[in-house]
Amino acid sequence: MSDSKDIELGNSKQEFTITVYTENQIGILNRIAIIFSRRKINIESLNVSPSEIEHIHRFNILITETEEVVKKLARQIEKQVEVLKVYANTNDDIIWQELALYKVPTEIVAEKVFVERLLRENGARVVVIRKNYTIFETTGHRSETDKLIEVLQPYGLIEFVRSARVAIIKDSEGFNSKLREFERLEPGQEVIENEFLDKEKNVFTM
Amino acid sequence: METVQQEAATLAQPKKTTTVTGSVALMEGLIAEGTETIFGYPGGAIMPIYDAIYDYKDKLNHILVRHEQCAAHAAQGFARTSGKVGVVFATSGPGATNLITGLADAQIDSTPLVCITGQVFATLLGTDAFQETDVINISAPVTKWNYQVTEASEIPAALAKAFYIARSGRPGPVLIDITKNAQMQLFEYEGYTPCSHIRSYRPKPIVRNEYIEQAAALINSAKKPFILFGQGVLLGSAEQEFKAFVEKSGIPAAWTILGAGAIPTDHPLNVGMLGMHGNYGPNVQTNSCDVMIAIGMRFDDRVTGRLDKYAKQAKVVHLDIDPAEIDKNVKADVPVWGDCKETLPLLTELITERTHDEWLAEFKAYDKIEQEQLIQKELNPQTGELTMGEVINQLNVLTKGEAVIVSDVGQHQMVACRYGKLNTTRLSVTSGGLGTMGFGLPAAIGAKFGAPERTVIAVIGDGGFQMTLQELGTIMQFGVDVKILILNNQFLGMVRQWQQLFNEKRYSFVDITSPDFVKLGDSYSIAGKRVTERENLIPGLEEMLNTPGSFLLEVMVAKEHNVFPMVPQGSSVSEIRLK
Numbered sequence: 052m053s054d055s056k057d058i059e060l061g062n063s064k065q066e067f068t069i070t071v072y073t074e075n076q077i078g079i080l081n082r083i084a085i086i087f088s089r090r091k092i093n094i095e096s097l098n099v100s101p102s103e104i105e106h107i108h109r110f111n112i113l114i115t116e117t118e119e120v121v122k123k124l125a126r127q128i129e130k131q132v133e134v135l136k137v138y139a140n141t142n143d144d145i146i147w148q149e150l151a152l153y154k155v156p157t158e159i160v161a162e163k164v165f166v167e168r169l170l171r172e173n174g175a176r177v178v179v180i181r182k183n184y185t186i187f188e189t190t191g192h193r194s195e196t197d198k199l200i201e202v203l204q205p206y207g208l209i210e211f212v213r214s215a216r217v218a219i220i221k222d223s224e225g226f227n228s229k230l231r232e233f234e235r236l237e238p239g240q241e242v243i244e245n246e247f248l249d250k251e252k253n254v255f256t257m
Numbered sequence: 258m259e260t261v262q263q264e265a266a267t268l269a270q271p272k273k274t275t276t277v278t279g280s281v282a283l284m285e286g287l288i289a290e291g292t293e294t295i296f297g298y299p300g301g302a303i304m305p306i307y308d309a310i311y312d313y314k315d316k317l318n319h320i321l322v323r324h325e326q327c328a329a330h331a332a333q334g335f336a337r338t339s340g341k342v343g344v345v346f347a348t349s350g351p352g353a354t355n356l357i358t359g360l361a362d363a364q365i366d367s368t369p370l371v372c373i374t375g376q377v378f379a380t381l382l383g384t385d386a387f388q389e390t391d392v393i394n395i396s397a398p399v400t401k402w403n404y405q406v407t408e409a410s411e412i413p414a415a416l417a418k419a420f421y422i423a424r425s426g427r428p429g430p431v432l433i434d435i436t437k438n439a440q441m442q443l444f445e446y447e448g449y450t451p452c453s454h455i456r457s458y459r460p461k462p463i464v465r466n467e468y469i470e471q472a473a474a475l476i477n478s479a480k481k482p483f484i485l486f487g488q489g490v491l492l493g494s495a496e497q498e499f500k501a502f503v504e505k506s507g508i509p510a511a512w513t514i515l516g517a518g519a520i521p522t523d524h525p526l527n528v529g530m531l532g533m534h535g536n537y538g539p540n541v542q543t544n545s546c547d548v549m550i551a552i553g554m555r556f557d558d559r560v561t562g563r564l565d566k567y568a569k570q571a572k573v574v575h576l577d578i579d580p581a582e583i584d585k586n587v588k589a590d591v592p593v594w595g596d597c598k599e600t601l602p603l604l605t606e607l608i609t610e611r612t613h614d615e616w617l618a619e620f621k622a623y624d625k626i627e628q629e630q631l632i633q634k635e636l637n638p639q640t641g642e643l644t645m646g647e648v649i650n651q652l653n654v655l656t657k658g659e660a661v662i663v664s665d666v667g668q669h670q671m672v673a674c675r676y677g678k679l680n681t682t683r684l685s686v687t688s689g690g691l692g693t694m695g696f697g698l699p700a701a702i703g704a705k706f707g708a709p710e711r712t713v714i715a716v717i718g719d720g721g722f723q724m725t726l727q728e729l730g731t732i733m734q735f736g737v738d739v740k741i742l743i744l745n746n747q748f749l750g751m752v753r754q755w756q757q758l759f760n761e762k763r764y765s766f767v768d769i770t771s772p773d774f775v776k777l778g779d780s781y782s783i784a785g786k787r788v789t790e791r792e793n794l795i796p797g798l799e800e801m802l803n804t805p806g807s808f809l810l811e812v813m814v815a816k817e818h819n820v821f822p823m824v825p826q827g828s829s830v831s832e833i834r835l836k
Contacts, residue, residue, distance in 0.1 A: 074457050077405075082397050089398065126581035132402040132422055135457045230456075 300348025303375025329359020334703030350388030426460025489553015665697030695724030
């Protein structure tokens with residue numbers, strides 16, 4: 052069976068990004084959400100938006116859990132009739148970004164040159180400038196967007212909003228080819244792939 | 258000739274349509290899916306559907322239950338004995354919420370149901386309209402799939418999808434909520450096309466040969482292999498394939514309560530029931546087998562007891578159609594993912610024909626101990642109060658293992674499952690996963706419609722019977738030939754047993770008073786009898802079985818009798834107690 056190190060890894064909590072491809076159907080959001088809430092697992096961030104394929108939506112769900120629990124959750128999600136495919140990845144497996152918007156008084160930005168410098172240092176871009184307020188935008192990881200809040204707070208940050216995490220899986224080959232398989236009556240091995248089954252290949256030896 | 262010409266003509270022309278209401282399309286769809294019996298209860302928001310069924314009474318047999326929960330349980334009973342999809346009608350609001358217990362029961366026990374609920378007009382959704390409830394969201398956790406229809410034209414495809422999802426793969430309950438406007442709306446109906454593929458849904462995974470080969474190698478090298486089988490064998494209609502596998506491998510096989518009957522009770526390799534109140538040998542041997550072959554079962558906690566002390570020495574081969582079950586509770590060394598009707602023959606092909614005489618003898622030795630210390634006293638007491646076990650034992654003698662035994666939940670259920678004799682498949686109907694008291698009587702009604710040629714006996718406790726006894730009205734009205742066997746111990750027996758064993762006999766609210774059940778039956782024109790003495794038991798059972806139509810037999814059994822063996826909660830299966 053698996054060695055003790057694996058078990059240790061499987062039992063320690065870490066961030067997982069769960070990517071789910073679903074049909075664009077009313078109610079699927081709830082069906083996915085209750086898989087987490089039933090087990091008293093908090094969703095830290097959730098992004099649902101149309102994928103590159105028409106009528107198919109992509110979920111990015113961020114949770115902090117053990118690998119063992121995440122595997123079980125992934126299978127429960129994939130079991131939903133309107134779910135096409137689920138991937139669960141650690142932060143090492145993905146490239147991700149969050150988008151943040153900051154609303155600050157225009158007078159501060161206009162008057163204080165160093166604020167402008169701070170913004171540039173933090174990679175912020177101006178989205179709009181109005182008489183009373185200016186909106187900046189930045190993308191990055193949580194720590195980066197958090198840092199800019201700290202920076203702007205003393206200068207009268209009026210409002211802040213952050214999107215959910217969106218993530219690209221480093222070694223994915225996209226979903227287009229897979230979808231064609233799904234549309235066939237008898238999907239091929241690729242679609243039936245099961246990360247568990249594949250990993251277990253060498254577990255049993257006679 | 259004429260038909261061929263007609264067919265050719267149809268092909269040449271554009272698709273013929275007829276203008277019908279959504280409700281009529283629903284009736285046509287139900288008939289196309291082979292529905293004959295519907296269990297339901299009308300109400301305001303489903304009236305157009307009931308108006309439509311008025312004209313389909315010759316094709317669709319609607320059974321008016323007395324509570325929607327019982328419509329769901331009856332449909333479950335029907336599905337379990339017939340192997341078909343159970344169909345339910347209920348109205349919106351309370352009608353729909355009353356279904357939830359039945360849906361939850363069907364979901365956890367993988368029973369195929371299609372439930373149709375009425376809903377308020379689409380324009381009223383979200384307005385807290387009269388009898389409006391958000392049934393789609395309320396039922397989401399307890400349905401395999403659900404869908405709200407707001408346009409009549411959606412009905413044929415939604416229904417086709419519902420039947421396909423309910424019966425394919427790991428079966429389960431499906432709910433279609435139809436707003437009243439959609440039921441009444443006229444649309445151009447193109448006929449009914451059954452569903453056979455949904456791109457996001459894969460009911461039957463592809464069987465991977467490498468795992469079949471690994472499983473076979475493991476089985477062939479095993480010295481103490483042990484088969485655990487569950488309802489998956491029945492749901493996959495794989496009884497023959499399973500029997501062939503068991504007989505060629507010569508491996509002792511034990512069942513979960515929902516797997517009962519997949520091979521006959523008397524089969525020499527059937528070593529008994531698993532779990533908390535299962536047999537001695539199967540529980541103890543779980544912790545001494547070297548290879549465990551789990552087939553269509555899900556390692557429920559009532560089967561496994563304490564997981565960290567469960568079969569740690571064994572290599573586990575797990576055959577299941579649902580990938581989410583692999584590794585959920587017990588780690589599989591070889592996961593054989595697939596429909597056991599397909600995987601079992603492949604496995605049988607690769608295994609060596611063997612016998613395991615010594616290993617089987619160990620089971621027999623445990624059985625001997627259980628027989629001597631427990632079963633004989635339970636089944637053949639000569640003195641003292643009547644036991645539940647002797648009632649089931651005498652029933653076996655009379656029915657010869659050919660009757661359907663529907664049980665409710667509690668002590669009598671464990672006794673009926675342990676001792677009930679089953680010669681063939683689909684003869685045991687019980688609420689396994691959810692443990693729904695009140696399941697027995699309505700499920701028996703459905704079971705009779707599902708297996709009209711068989712005697713159906715509802716074995717129910719005095720507590721559970723009082724949860725759904727209003728269904729006596731259904732039995733009366735539709736002349737349902739159900740034999741009701743109430744095992745009355747004047748207690749909520751299972752909870753009382755736990756209070757005795759674990760709470761120092763602090764009997765907290767388990768003392769339950771009952772009405773005169775025989776008189777009650779009489780008021781519904783159901784013949785009945787009460788048995789209090791041993792000498793009247795066999796005549797009473799004979800009268801029940803020989804009286805045409807329904808019959809209610811109440812047997813007064815020992816008040817404070819416990820079901821043993823027992824794996825106490827938190828204990829390992831090998832710590833099973835005989836007393």
